[in-house]
Amino acid sequence: MNRVILIGRLTRDPEVRYSENGHTVARFGVAVDRKFKKEGEQAADFPNIVAFGKTAEFIEKYFYKGSKIVIEGSIQTGSYTNKEGQKIYTTDVIAREVEFGESKNPNNSTNEERPSPDNAIGDGFMNIPDGVEDEGLPFN
Template sequence: MINNVVLVGRLTKAPDLQYTPSNIATLSNSLAVNRNFKNQNGEREADFINIVAWRNTAEVIANYCGKGSLIGVTGRIQTRNYENQQGQRVYVTEVVAEQVTLLESRNSQQGGQQQNQGNFGNQGGNFQNGNNQGYQSPFDNQYQTPNFGKDAQQGSFFQGQTTNPMDISDDDLPF
């Protein structure tokens, strides 16, 4: 059976790291993930997906991310249920984050200029839950973190591209 989820989105609130009675780090948050299409008003909508992280993954999110941080999450969907105080059965579906990738520098999160110094705070990072506690950067010192925002003209990964290739009219759709 396969249960894999890959998400890229922004944290909707500041991370709140907590510990279980057995001293295991845990973190619950939600990720705002833009939809790939626009609504009838021409605006993009987002889905708010609950995520849960444990151990090292939770600590990395708490230490290096804030509200609005752009992160990539690889994990699995999990459902659980409990009985609330009114005696009703409540079902919860969430993504358990097994791997987190930091997709923007701290400077760009704070609105500052990004500097390519190759230190931990200025580069994207890849962190896994489990025994691999080290930092693995998908970028080395000679590359800047790509800018996947709408400003395609200012040093973006899609430099020089001025139109969105996904903007098509409803008449062009086969359904």
């Protein structure tokens, strides 16, 4: 089974390209913290990510350098010969699904953005207009 789940931050803005036949491809890097590290080792890994189609379009629209992202996909290896004639080996993570790694504003723990009804009291309860019988209400 070839399955990878990564949580990290984009190291650069996604590079998005469109083919002549309408296919979308997004490429970007992610910094993924290592759980354990030995003395003198780097504290993170930097895998290259490739996404296609709707996933690539979603990434292009909502993610940028520094965004935290959750990626589910698979590892794909390949090779090519560069202009100097050297064979270059590649390892990429092919993203099948992505999610936001954090909320848009993680420091905002209040509901300030949520509009309140015109007849709301500061404690979150609504005023009951005069003349309404409380027998039909779901509480006493």
